[in-house]
Amino acid sequence: MLASLNHVDLGFGPQEVLKDVTWAIQEGECWGVIGRNGAGKSTVFKLLLGQLEADSGTVVRPTKERGIRMGHYAQDLVPDTQGSVLEEALAAFGDVEKLQHEMRELEHRMGEAGGDLDEVMERYQKVTETFEHLDGFTIRARAESILQSLGFGPADFDRPVETLSGGQKSRVMLAKAILQGQDLLLLDEPTNHLDLPSLRWLEGFIQDTDATVAVISHDRYFLDKIATEILELELGRSRAYEGNYSEFMEKKEQELALLERHYEQQQAYIKNQEEYIRRNIAGQNTKQARGRRTHLSKLDRIQKPLKDRRKVKFTFPETQRSGDVALVLENASVGWDGKPLYAPLEQLQIKRGQKMGIVGLNGTGKSTLLKAISEEIPFITGRARLGSQVKLGYFDQHHRNLDPRNTVFQQIHGVTPQAMKQDVLGFLAKFQFRGDDVDKPVTALSGGERARLSIATLIRHGVNLLLLDEPTNHMDIPSMEAMEDTILSFTGAAIVVTHDRYLLGRVADSLLRIHEGKAEFREGGYEDHQAWVDLDLSAETESGSPEPETTRKLPSSQAKSQGPATAPIQPPKPAAIDKDKQRAVKRFEKQVAEAEAKVADLEAKLTDIQKEMAAMDPADWQAFTAKLDAQKTLEADLAYAMSDWEAAQGALEDAQH
Secondary structure, eight states: OOEEEEEEEEEETTEEEEEEEEEEEOTTOEEEEEESTTSSHHHHHHHHHTSSOOSEEEEEOOOGGGTOOEEEEOTTOOOSOSSBHHHHHTGGGHHHHHHHHHHHHHHHHHHHTOTTHHHHHHHHHHHHHHHHHTTTTTHHHHHHHHHHHTTOOGGGTTSBGGGSOHHHHHHHHHHHHHHHOSSEEEEESTTTTOOHHHHHHHHHHHHHOSSEEEEEOSOHHHHHHHOSEEEEEETTEEEEEESOHHHHHHHHHHHHHHHHHHHHHHHHHHHHHHHHHHHHTTSTTHHHHHHHHHHHHHOOOOOOOSGGGSSOOOOOOOSSOOOSEEEEEEEEEOEETTEESSOOEEEEEEETTOEEEEEOOTTSSHHHHHHHHTTSSOOSEEEEEEOTTOOEEEEOTTOTTSOTTSBHHHHHHTTSTTSOHHHHHHHHHTTTOOGGGGGSBGGGOOHHHHHHHHHHHHHHHOOSEEEEESTTTTOOHHHHHHHHHHHHHOSSEEEEEOOOHHHHHHHOSEEEEEETTEEEEEESOTGGGHHHHTTOGGGBOTTSSBOOSSOOOOOHHHHHHHSOTTOOOOOOOOOOOOHHHHHHHHHHHHHHHHHHHHHHHHHHHHHHHHHHHHTSOTTOHHHHHHHHHHHHHHHHHHHHHHHHHHHHHHHHHHHHO
């Protein structure tokens, strides 16, 4: 075990941040650490790093004294040196430099062949072994390779760190952490300053590295690629899951559904007991009623599931239905100082209900195009024409539709002054503004809160064409998912500029890529054109279309009909028997059969226990609670058994084709 937290509690003043958190990091794992903003993700890392002390519980830290080579990245790290990019990346390897210097001295002494030769040679062997263990012979080459993969050219290696931008400094610190973390890497939001090529390199590196990795990230596509385990922090508590982010979501939804059912069952039980107490507390059965009241006071009550609060529920009502065509771009190009950023789009129609994603590297003109469509700036050439009955709403990264003089309540009430107070409060509650939050000044809101209020303001106006510029920036994962659900359920048209590949994959049904002075449109989503979007141009054919996965051949009957009339008819050759495939099919058939048997057994046991609960005496609360706990365990086991059966069935179907 490299590091662990065992039943850890931590608070800052009266605020409890972590409650009974347990987490063990084993060799070879890759953890994705997720949770809402403020859930304690970075706090967990700080405990492992020794930057914070737990109020209770135990922490096993990954220290150098335990022989663990750890690297840590966070966005607030500052360079250790005032040197060059390469020197900063290698700054943590001062021991390597000292060992190398000692090796040179020992080599010189061995050449003198003095009387202490045996002693010098023994020391030289120890120093060399330590140097090799620290990768001293390859560390400089590795540093240069990692820096290049993160976007630095050879000419940048000698640049002073102090002359770099904030994003460039972050990438240097990430390279430094990767170099250090040969046993364990703790990465806090490492993808924020990476372009797509660097991001894809980091995904590949984490997949291939021998080091154990723990990553705090809101990038769900990234987590799907790299994570083998997920640690979720919610309301200060921890829960570990096997699998990547998508697998975590499936298991989480199953757990929430089960917990909701158990909560409802317990609430019904409590209601029945309270009704009995009310009817009998002053009658002949007062002793029994008092006993049941005592039992209820000791009952371990299930908390109401958070399912209804996990996502922010947005709705985008259309003020009126638009025509079939929402927007037309005609010979349109944008830019600055009269210079276009790309060749004009001759003709592009956005239809009602269409969801188009705009992709490309920074600075190519994606946000600029949205500004031109919303008439904030003029087009360089051409124009945008709105369709019939179209009302446009524009969400920009700077939330300029917010009035800094307002409170949260005033911001929304100002859109519909005739609305009742309770209507405004109910509307704000959908965006997680409750209680004292509605009286917060706009200027005091966090980045994520400002984004939520900006969206709320837009929705309050009512639109049927949405322009969304990086709508998930500064949001935690539940809010991101809510935004996706909103765009998908919106009946109008939407144009979305985003770097969020998960959002793009869920939402976009068409794509506009701006790259190398050209704006190209394609029907289909991110999964249909992944290489094209990610600028992996080697995977594209010369025509610009994705390389087909397989080359289709005509069946023999069709080939004959297209060949010469005199072509001889050859009987088809029998396909060779694929023994590996046969073995795989048999193996998966066995797994399916075993999974089916397990599901059937658990379903039978669950039916039996439900019958027993229906026949129980409600007064026997201890027996009822025990049965309820047994039912919870069976239902959880059944949910996982069903998942195993579905996975085995899918593997069998794949093997058979």
